[in-house]
Amino acid sequence: PVLVVDYGAQYAQLIARRVREAQVYSEVVPHTASVAELLEHNPAAIVLSGGPASVYADGAPAVDPALFDADVPVFGICYGFQAMASALGGTVEHTGTREFGRTELNVHGAGGLLHEDLPGHHPVWMSHGDCVTKAPDGFEVTATSEGAPVAAFEDTKRRYAGVQYHPEVAHSPYGQEVLRRFLHEVAGIRPQWTTASIVDEQVARIREQIGDGHAICALSGGVDSAVAGALVQRAIGDRLTCVFVDHGLLRAGERAQVERDFVAATGVRLVTVDARERFLSALAGVTDPEEKRKIIGREFIRVFEQAARDLQAEAGEHGQHYDYLVQGTLYPDVVESGGGTGAANIKSHHNVGGLPEDLDFELVEPLRALFKDEVRRVGTELGLPETIVHRQPFPGPGLGIRIIGEVTAQRLEVLRAADAIAREELTAAGLDRDIWQCPVVLLADVRSVGVQGDGRTYGHPVVLRPVSSEDAMTADWTRLPYDVLERISTRITNEVAEVNRVVLDVTSKPPGTIEWE
Numbered sequence: 001p002v003l004v005v006d007y008g009a010q011y012a013q014l015i016a017r018r019v020r021e022a023q024v025y026s027e028v029v030p031h032t033a034s035v036a037e038l039l040e041h042n043p044a045a046i047v048l049s050g051g052p053a054s055v056y057a058d059g060a061p062a063v064d065p066a067l068f069d070a071d072v073p074v075f076g077i078c079y080g081f082q083a084m085a086s087a088l089g090g091t092v093e094h095t096g097t098r099e100f101g102r103t104e105l106n107v108h109g110a111g112g113l114l115h116e117d118l119p120g121h122h123p124v125w126m127s128h129g130d131c132v133t134k135a136p137d138g139f140e141v142t143a144t145s146e147g148a149p150v151a152a153f154e155d156t157k158r159r160y161a162g163v164q165y166h167p168e169v170a171h172s173p174y175g176q177e178v179l180r181r182f183l184h185e186v187a188g189i190r191p192q193w194t195t196a197s198i199v200d201e202q203v204a205r206i207r208e209q210i211g212d213g214h215a216i217c218a219l220s221g222g223v224d225s226a227v228a229g230a231l232v233q234r235a236i237g238d239r240l241t242c243v244f245v246d247h248g249l250l251r252a253g254e255r256a257q258v259e260r261d262f263v264a265a266t267g268v269r270l271v272t273v274d275a276r277e278r279f280l281s282a283l284a285g286v287t288d289p290e291e292k293r294k295i296i297g298r299e300f301i302r303v304f305e306q307a308a309r310d311l312q313a314e315a316g317e318h319g320q321h322y323d324y325l326v327q328g329t330l331y332p333d334v335v336e337s338g339g340g341t342g343a344a345n346i347k348s349h350h351n352v353g354g355l356p357e358d359l360d361f362e363l364v365e366p367l368r369a370l371f372k373d374e375v376r377r378v379g380t381e382l383g384l385p386e387t388i389v390h391r392q393p394f395p396g397p398g399l400g401i402r403i404i405g406e407v408t409a410q411r412l413e414v415l416r417a418a419d420a421i422a423r424e425e426l427t428a429a430g431l432d433r434d435i436w437q438c439p440v441v442l443l444a445d446v447r448s449v450g451v452q453g454d455g456r457t458y459g460h461p462v463v464l465r466p467v468s469s470e471d472a473m474t475a476d477w478t479r480l481p482y483d484v485l486e487r488i489s490t491r492i493t494n495e496v497a498e499v500n501r502v503v504l505d506v507t508s509k510p511p512g513t514i515e516w517e
C-alpha cells in the first residue's frame with residue numbers, strides 16, 4: 001500500500017481517498033509509527049500529511065531521517081513537506097507571513113515532473129504559518145507562492161517530492177493531477193486499485209474466510225449493509241441469509257424497498273421480522289434522546305438474536321450452522337477506533353453492526369478497507385440499484401430520534417407523511433445528490449396557533465434540516481431554493497392535518513448536530 005502518515009490534521013483520510021482515486025491502494029497510519037513499523041507494511045510510497053503543529057514547536061512530531069535511508073518514495077504535504085525538508089537538511093522558518101485559503105501558485109521554469117504543463121499561475125489551497133525557505137540538497141524548487149519561497153520541490157532521482165499546499169482538497173484544482181503524477185510517474189506505482197479488482201479481491205477473501213459455512217447479515221436499508229450483504233452473496237450464494245428488522249421507525253416505503261430492490265438485485269434469501277409493536281412498547285413514555293437510542297439499540301439486538309436463533313433452529317434440521325455474521329464496517333471506523341484519539345462520545349450511535357459479542361459469530365467485514373465512495377462504486381458494480389447505492393444516510397434509530405418527545409404510533413404516522421413529502425419534492429427538484437440528507441423533525445410537544453380554511457388550528461411544527469456535508473463530522477445548512485421550500489411547506493401543511501407550521505433549521509454543525517437528538 002501507499003501509507004499516509006497522519007500528523008493529526010483532518011486531512012489524512014482525505015489524502016488516502018485521493019490516492020485511491022488515482023487507483024492506488026492506501027492506508028492511514030498514525031505518526032507515532034516507527035520507521036520499522038512503516039516498512040513492515042512494505043509501502044509502495046509514503047505520504048506525509050499536513051498537521052497543526054509548527055516543525056519547531058516543542059513536541060512537534062518530526063520525521064525520522066531514517067525514513068530516507070529506506071529507498072521508499074516519499075511525498076510531503078504542508079506540515080509533512082516542512083518536516084521532510086527539515087529532516088533532509090533544508091531550512092524551515094517562521095517568516096511571519098501566513099497563507100490561509102486560496103493562494104496563487106507560481107510554477108517555476110518547466111515545473112519539474114509534477115507541475116509540468118500546468119498553468120504557470122493557478123490557485124491552490126494553503127494553510128501554513130511556517131515555510132520552507134531553502135530546499136534540501138538535490139531538490140529542484142518547482143513552484144513558489146507569495147508566502148512560500150519554496151512551495152513545491154522534487155528530487156525525482158530519489159523519488160521524493162512535496163508541496164506546501166493541500167493537493168487533496170477540491171480548492172486546489174490541479175492537486176489530484178499532481179498527486180497522481182507523484183504516484184504513477186515519480187514513484188512508478190501501477191494503477192491497479194479499481195472497483196472490479198476490489199470486488200474480486202473481497203469475494204476471494206470472503207470465500208477463504210467462510211469456506212463452506214453459513215452467514216447471516218443484518219440489513220438496515222442503508223448502503224453499507226446492503227453492499228456488504230451483496231458482496232457476501234456474490235461469494236457464497238444461498239449460504240447467506242439476510243435479516244431485516246422492521247422496528248416501525250422507518251420512513252414510508254423503506255421496508256418494501258429493501259424487500260423489493262435488494263432481493264431483485266441480489267436474489268438473496270431475506271427474512272423480515274416485524275417488531276413494530278415491540279419497539280413502540282419499549283419506547284412508551286420515553287423522551288430522553290440518549291435513553292431512546294439505548295432502548296432502540298438494545299431492542300434491535302434482542303430481535304436480531306431471536307431471529308438468528310430461529311434461523312439456526314430451522315437450519316439445524318438440515319445439519320447447518322450459522323457461524324458468520326456480516327457487518328458493514330467501513331475504513332474510517334477502523335482508522336478512528338485504531339487511531340485512539342479519544343474523540344468525545346457526542347451521541348451513542350446505534351449501528352446495526354453494534355451487535356453483542358456473545359452471539360458467538362465470527363465477523364465478516366468485507367468493507368473494512370473501503371471508503372464510502374468506494375462502497376457505492378462496489379454496489380453499482382454488483383448491480384444494486386441507484387435507490388440503494390445513492391441512498392442518503394438515515395440513522396439506525398430512525399424516526400425515533402426525529403420525534404422530539406415521546407414516540408407514538410400516531411406521531412410516527414404524522415412524521416412519516418411529512419417526511420415523504422419533503423423527500424418527494426427534493427427528488428423532483430433534482431436535489432438529492434446536492435444534499436447530504438434532509439431530516440424532517442417533528443416537534444411533538446410544541447404547539448402553535450394557525451389558521452387553516454376558516455378555522456383556528458393548534459398544531460405541531462415540523463423542522464426541515466437540509467445539510468451539506470462531506471463526512472457528517474461537519475456540515476452546513478443547505479441553501480435550498482425558495483420555490484422548493486415553498487412547495488414542501490405548502491404541501492406538508494395542506495396534506496398533513498396535524499402540522500400547521502414548517503420551519504427551517506439554519507444551523508451549521510458544529511454547533512448543531514445533524515439530527516436533533
Ligand code: XMP
Nearest residue numbers: 349350351393394395396397472513514515
Ligand atoms: P449527527 O446527528 O451526530 O449525525 O450530526 C451525523 C450523521 O450520522 C447519522 N446518525 C446515525 N447513524 N446510527 C446511525 O447509523 C445512529 O445512531 C446515528 N445518529 C446519527 C445522521 O443521520 C447523520 O448522517
